[in-house]
Amino acid sequence: MANDITITKEETAKGGRYAAVVSGHEAxxxxxxxxxxxxxxxxxxxxxELRGQGVGQALALHAVEDARAGGWxxxxxxxxxxxxxxxxxxxxxxxQQN
Numbered sequence: 001m002a003n004d005i006t007i008t009k010e011e012t013a014k015g016g017r018y019a020a021v022v023s024g025h026e027a028x029x030x031x032x033x034x035x036x037x038x039x040x041x042x043x044x045x046x047x048x049e050l051r052g053q054g055v056g057q058a059l060a061l062h063a064v065e066d067a068r069a070g071g072w073x074x075x076x077x078x079x080x081x082x083x084x085x086x087x088x089x090x091x092x093x094x095x096q097q098n
Contacts, residue, residue: 005058025049029059037072044080060084067094
């Protein structure tokens with residue numbers, strides 16, 4: 001797993017993304033904001049150079065922690081985020097399975 005992954009957040013009124021740069025390569029998780037209480041995670045992209053290092057998992061966990069801190073829920077439309085949320089039953093407080 002990549003150590004010390006720094007994740008940044010870019011957000012507009014309609015959505016945004018979480019981004020992680022590791023060894024010069026960028027991974028991202030994008031989302032759309034439905035309303036102040038709900039986002040849809042619609043894409044996770046991790047370049048081949050970062051696969052298997054836990055970067056996607058770190059992005060997913062960051063989104064969950066951000067939702068908890070911000071008081072909103074996540075709909076995991078992205079297949080990766082959906083798979084992660086099914087593995088992590090402890091995320092059920094903020095992840096809505098559709």
